[in-house]
Amino acid sequence: xxxxxxxxxxxxxxxxxxxxxxxxxxxxxxxxxxxxxxxxxxxxxxxxxxxxxxxxxxxxxxxxxxxxxxxxxxxxxxxxxxxxxxxxxxxxxxxxxxxxxxxxxxxxxxxxxxxxxxxxxxxxxxxxxxxxxxxxxxxxxxxxxxxxxxxxxxxxxxxxxxxxxxxxxxxxxxxxxxxxxxxxxxxxxxxxxxxxxxxxxxxxxxxxxxxxxxxxxxxxxxxxxxxxxxxxxxxxxxxxxxxxxxxxxxxxxxxxxxxxxxxxxxxxxxxxxxxxxxxxxxxxxxxxxxxxxxxxxxxxxxxxxxxxxxxxxxxxxxxxxxxxx
Amino acid sequence: xxxxxxxxxxxxxxxxxxxxxxxxxxxxxxxxxxxxxxxxxxxxxxxxxxxxxxxxxxxxxxxxxxxxxxxxxxxxxxxxxxxxxxxxxxxxxxxxxxxxxxxxxxxxxxxxxxxxxxxxxxxxxxxxxxxxxxxxxxxxxxxxxxxxxxxxxxxxxxxxxxxxxxxxxxxxxxxxxxxxxxxxxxxxxxxxxxxxxxxxxxxxxxxxxxxxxxxxxxxxxxxxxxxxxxxxxxxxxxxxxxxxxxxxxxxxxxxxxxxxxxxxxxxxxxxxxxxxxxxxxxxxxxxxxxxxxxxxxxxxxxxxxxxxxxxxxxxxxxxxxxxxx
DNA sequence: ACAATAAATGTTATCGGTTACATTATTCAC
DNA sequence: GTGAATAATGTAACCGATAACATTTATTGT
Numbered sequence: 167x168x169x170x171x172x173x174x175x176x177x178x179x180x181x182x183x184x185x186x187x188x189x190x191x192x193x194x195x196x197x198x199x200x201x202x203x204x205x206x207x208x209x210x211x212x213x214x215x216x217x218x219x220x221x222x223x224x225x226x227x228x229x230x231x232x233x234x235x236x237x238x239x240x241x242x243x244x245x246x247x248x249x250x251x252x253x254x255x256x257x258x259x260x261x262x263x264x265x266x267x268x269x270x271x272x273x274x275x276x277x278x279x280x281x282x283x284x285x286x287x288x289x290x291x292x293x294x295x296x297x298x299x300x301x302x303x304x305x306x307x308x309x310x311x312x313x314x315x316x317x318x319x320x321x322x323x324x325x326x327x328x329x330x331x332x333x334x335x336x337x338x339x340x341x342x343x344x345x346x347x348x349x350x351x352x353x354x355x356x357x358x359x360x361x362x363x364x365x366x367x368x369x370x371x372x373x374x375x376x377x378x379x380x381x382x383x384x385x386x387x388x389x390x391x392x393x394x395x396x397x398x399x400x401x402x403x404x405x406x407x408x409x410x411x412x413x414x415x416x417x418x419x420x421x422x423x424x425x426x427x428x429x430x431x432x433x434x435x436x437x438x439x440x441x442x443x444x445x446x447x448x449x450x451x452x453x454x455x456x457x458x459x460x461x462x463x464x465x466x467x468x469x470x471x472x473x474x475x476x477x478x479x480x481x482x483x484x485x486x487x488x489x490x491x
Numbered sequence: 492x493x494x495x496x497x498x499x500x501x502x503x504x505x506x507x508x509x510x511x512x513x514x515x516x517x518x519x520x521x522x523x524x525x526x527x528x529x530x531x532x533x534x535x536x537x538x539x540x541x542x543x544x545x546x547x548x549x550x551x552x553x554x555x556x557x558x559x560x561x562x563x564x565x566x567x568x569x570x571x572x573x574x575x576x577x578x579x580x581x582x583x584x585x586x587x588x589x590x591x592x593x594x595x596x597x598x599x600x601x602x603x604x605x606x607x608x609x610x611x612x613x614x615x616x617x618x619x620x621x622x623x624x625x626x627x628x629x630x631x632x633x634x635x636x637x638x639x640x641x642x643x644x645x646x647x648x649x650x651x652x653x654x655x656x657x658x659x660x661x662x663x664x665x666x667x668x669x670x671x672x673x674x675x676x677x678x679x680x681x682x683x684x685x686x687x688x689x690x691x692x693x694x695x696x697x698x699x700x701x702x703x704x705x706x707x708x709x710x711x712x713x714x715x716x717x718x719x720x721x722x723x724x725x726x727x728x729x730x731x732x733x734x735x736x737x738x739x740x741x742x743x744x745x746x747x748x749x750x751x752x753x754x755x756x757x758x759x760x761x762x763x764x765x766x767x768x769x770x771x772x773x774x775x776x777x778x779x780x781x782x783x784x785x786x787x788x789x790x791x792x793x794x795x796x797x798x799x800x801x802x803x804x805x806x807x808x809x810x811x812x813x814x815x816x
Numbered sequence: 817a818c819a820a821t822a823a824a825t826g827t828t829a830t831c832g833g834t835t836a837c838a839t840t841a842t843t844c845a846c
Numbered sequence: 847g848t849g850a851a852t853a854a855t856g857t858a859a860c861c862g863a864t865a866a867c868a869t870t871t872a873t874t875g876t
Contacts, residue, residue, distance in 0.1 A: 169825060171864055181824060181872095201590040203862040206531040207831050213570075221559070222552040222753075230546050234573040243592075245538075246571040248559040265526040266832095267568075373757045399753075406757040428547075428724075432698045432731040434759050494855060496834060506854060528832040532861050591862095 174199070212242050213268040214455060215259050219251045219275050223371070224427040225397070225444055226274065229297060232448025233272065240456050242269075253277055263292060270455045276300045276341045290458050296451035298342045306454045306467035308447055312342055315440045315473040316349025317356075319394060319422055322438070322475060324357040327484035328392040328420060332365040334379040334404060336396045346396050346424070364388055369400045376403025384411050389488035391419060392481065398423035398430045398439055405433065405480065416482035426476055436478035443471050499524070537567050538593040539780060540584050544576045544600050548696070549752040550722070550769055551599065554622060557773025558597065565781050567594075578602055588617060595780045601625045601666045615783050621776035623667045631779045631792035633772055637667055640765045640798040641674030642681075644719060644747055647763070647800060649682040652809035653717040653745060657690040659704040659729060661721045671721050671749070689713055694725045701728025709736050714813035716744060717806065723748035723755045723764055730758065730805065741807035751801055761803035768796050 173180050173188040180188070191197070205211045214237060218226050230246065237244050245268060249255045260279035262268045270292035273279060276299055280291055296308040323331055333350055336343040347366070354361050367382055369375035376395060380403070383390055395401035401423035405415055413419050415435055423430055426441035450469050457467075498505050498513040505513070516522070530536045539562060543551050555571065562569050570593060574580045585604035587593040595617035598604060601624055605616055621633040648656055658675055661668040672691070679686050692707055694700035701720060705728070708715055720726035726748030730740055738744050740760055748755055751766035775794050782792075 167862085168827080168864075172825090175864085179824075184824075198589040198591075200531075200862055201587075201592050202527065202531045202534075202536060203591075203831095204864080205592075206525075206527045206833095206861090207863060207865095209831080211527060221546065221555050222549070224547070224549060224552075227547040227549075227552055230571070231573050234546070234571070243570050243587075245568050246555070246559070248556050262526075262568075264523040266523075266528075267526050373753050377757065402754065403757050406759065406761075409759055428698050429727065429754055432702065432728050434731065434734055436731075492832085493834075493857080497855090500834085504854080509854075525832055528861095529834080531831090532833060532835095534861080 170197075209266065211267060211269050213245050213262075214242050214452065215245045215247060215262050215268045215271045217247050217249050217256050217259060217271065217273045217275065217279065219249055221246065221248045224399070224429070225425045225442070226297075228444030229274065229448040229451075232445030232450075233452045234448070235445075236449040236452035240452070242452070242456065249275070251275060253279070257281070260293075269459050270294070272296060272451050272455055274298065278304065292455065292458055294451045294455040294458065296447050298340060301341060303468075306458065306469070308450045308454065308469045308471065310442055310473050311470055312345035313349035313352065315424075315475075316346035316394075317353040318349075318473070318475050319424070319438075319440055320350050320353030321357070322477065323392045323394065323420060323422065323481060324353060324359065326392075326420065326481060329359055329484065330362075330365070330389045330488060331359075331392045331394055332367060332383055332388075332390045334367045334369045334376055334383075334393060334395040334400050336369060336371050338368070343396060350394060362388065365390065369396070371397050371399060373399045373403035373406075376400030377407045378403075380404035380407035384408070391484045391488045393419065393421045395421065395423050398425045398427045398437060401437055401439070401480070402429065402433055405437075415480050418485060420481040420484070422481055426474075430476075431478070433480075435480045438478045438481040439476050441474040441476050446471055495522075534591065536592060536594050538570050538587075539567050539777065540570045540572060540587050540593045540596045542572050542574050542581050542584060542596065542598045542600065542604065544574055546571065546573045549724070549754070550750045550767070551622075553769030554599065554773040554776075557770030557775075558777045559773070560770075561774040561777035565777070567777070567781065574600070576600060578604070582606070585618075594784050595619070597621060597776050597780055599623065603629065617780065617783055619776045619780040619783065621772050623665060626666060628793075631783065631794070633775045633779065633794045633796065635767055635798050636795055637670035638674035638677065640749070640800075641671035641719075642678040643674075643798070643800050644749070644763075644765055645675050645678030646682070647802065648717045648719065648745060648747065648806060649678060649684065651717075651745065651806060654684055654809065655687075655690070655714045655813060656684075656717045656719055657692060657708055657713075657715045659692050659694045659701055659708075659718060659720040659725050661694060661696050663693070668721060675719060687713065690715065694721070696722050696724060698724045698728035698731075701725030702732045703728075705729035705732035709733070716809045716813045718744065718746045720746065720748050723750045723752045723762060726762055726764070726805070727754065727758055730762075740805050743810060745806040745809070747806055751799075755801075756803070758805075760805050763803045763806040764801050766799040766801050771796055 170188055173185050177185055247259045256279040260271050273295050274297045291305055293305040295303050295305055299307040299309045351361050367379040369379045401421050405421050415421055423437045423439035426439045430437035430439050495513055498510050502510055572584045581604040585596050598620050599622045616630055618630040620628050620630055624632040624634045676686050692704040694704045726746050730746050740746055748762045748764035751764045755762035755764050
């Protein structure tokens with residue numbers, strides 16, 4: 167038995183002829199090692215639980231792809247969970263750490279799925295928080311400087327002459343929303359423009375919510391010459407509604423997105439947006455987590471990935487006179 | 492030890508006072524059962540490997556969501572694998588069945604990841620093939636009648652008066668492509684129109700490939716008044732290119748898709764397409780697989796889910812005279 | 817050729833639950 | 847109150863790979 171194990175794990179310790187014999191036997195008996203036994207014995211599952219708010223989101227799909235590849239390279243498997251942003255579900259699955267079904271967790275939402283008494287004094291929680299991160303994370307994080315990126319986008323709009331910029335936000339509970347709003351305000355202030363609460367509209371990152379928000383924008387009374395959407399899906403939804411109202415995108419009203427999903431390039435007009443290195447988010451998150459699992463990670467690693475302003479044709483110079491909505 | 496196990500598994504066999512004592516001890520010691528040990532002992536992992544060609548595909552994202560929910564309801568976890576359509580990767584992960592790391596496989600591509608000698612004589616392979624299915628599957632399948640659906644779409648175009656219909660296909664290796672092509676031909680023949688090989692263009696289900704195919708359509712000499720795309724992404728890519736050439740969608744040239752992804756409704760114009768019950772695909776696949784795992788499935792279950800023709804505004808009456816491309 | 821050493825192989829305990837079986841405690845009938 | 851039946855609890859083997867340790871076999875030096 168031990169010889170078989172050695173033949174597979176450290177062949178150099180086994181004489182060539184025994185090795186050959188064992189190899190032949192393995193072949194004949196069609197022997198397959200029971201890796202559950204290995205995992206059980208070693209206490210390492212090489213599984214990583216990934217908490218995804220919605221796998222149906224194009225951006226997350228890219229992040230997942232990045233995680234997948236990094237995990238595969240290190241011999242880890244991903245247990246993907248579509249949480250729908252439900253905290254109970256997240257806590258439920260995070261519990262797989264305690265029941266030895268997984269070694270670590272990647273959380274893509276700003277919520278700590280571990281209860282306080284889980285806090286492991288002698289070490290880090292085996293968790294990495296990516297994309298949307300907690301304000302006071304207990305674990306390594308991977309994020310974008312959303313505030314700076316939002317400011318950059320706003321500056322772009324301001325430079326085009328826009329003075330009345332509406333914003334379609336994500337859920338108020340999301341730190342992403344707050345960060346991007348702050349960046350938006352920063353840039354307005356820097357440009358000497360006043361921030362107007364009435365021009366902030368709620369959305370939930372879906373196409374439909376962008377459409378609905380644009381609908382509300384059209385039926386209110388403030389002038390608007392540009393709309394800053396907090397993601398591409400909402401921007402595309404908004405564009406759909408604005409076009410239905412007979413408005414020309416860029417000429418009459420500018421619309422910007424955030425994420426640079428594949429559809430952004432092929433929409434009409436192509437969408438001005440902020441590109442995020444989605445795959446790199448996933449890759450970095452997994453590698454950080456593996457570092458944590460190996461015990462060689464500092465408590466407060468905070469990776470900030472670069473954004474890129476991508477100017478396409480959905481934004482243009484502000485019209486001399488804001489169009490009547 | 493056994494008493495603890497009984498308290499958790501069959502409390503009715505344990506006297507109330509012992510039960511209380513055990514429960515208290517579990518509480519105090521913060522005892523968490525090692526489920527790896529359970530899985531190892533029982534030989535059941537309650538893991539399901541899901542082979543996804545691309546998680547970044549919006550349609551698959553919906554399928555995954557359906558699987559996720561069905562699996563969770565039955566206490567199974569999904570091991571998601573982004574295979575990029577690579578057979579070696581698929582075989583690799585399918586091997587997790589043999590190494591007792593997973594109980595079954597859901598394959599979303601027309602490829603059998605098991606080698607022939609894996610064929611388990613006394614039972615079914617623990618696999619279900621969904622969405623894109625094998626011609627001669629060894630396992631239960633969940634599919635759409637792609638041929639009928641494609642014919643329905645083609646009929647729609649024919650009824651609008653289109654006589655010169657191009658098709659942007661998926662990869663030739665995919666049965667989906669063949670099925671949809673057959674349906675296309677069926678409908679042409681039924682309408683007394685001739686099938687023209689030169690109007691078949693290759694794509695790979697991505698936005699870019701739709702764009703590129705449309706580019707090729709524009710630079711060839713046959714008249715074309717409608718384009719049947721084998722999925723929505725390619726249709727949206729094609730529309731992008733056609734618009735760039737100054738063509739009006741529906742008026743000058745009709746474009747249809749397949750899948751009814753979320754973006755189809757919000758594109759300009761909204762896309763005429765075939766709706767597939769994506770979540771139901773996933774749900775059905777998982778439930779079939781669990782039946783197989785429980786040994787209560789017939790060998791040749793073939794579930795065919797309904798499609799729905801969704802007519803929006805990307806298709807319109809054929810122009811009296813095909814526009815010069 | 818015979819130690820002394822190194823290399824190869826064999827043996828056994830172990831991980832943490834579950835299950836079959838053995839033992840002890842309780843209940844009930846007469 | 848005793849014995850038979852049942853209920854409750856304890857004991858030990860087991861799943862399969864591995865690692866520590868024990869033993870056997872091969873190699874080297876003198």
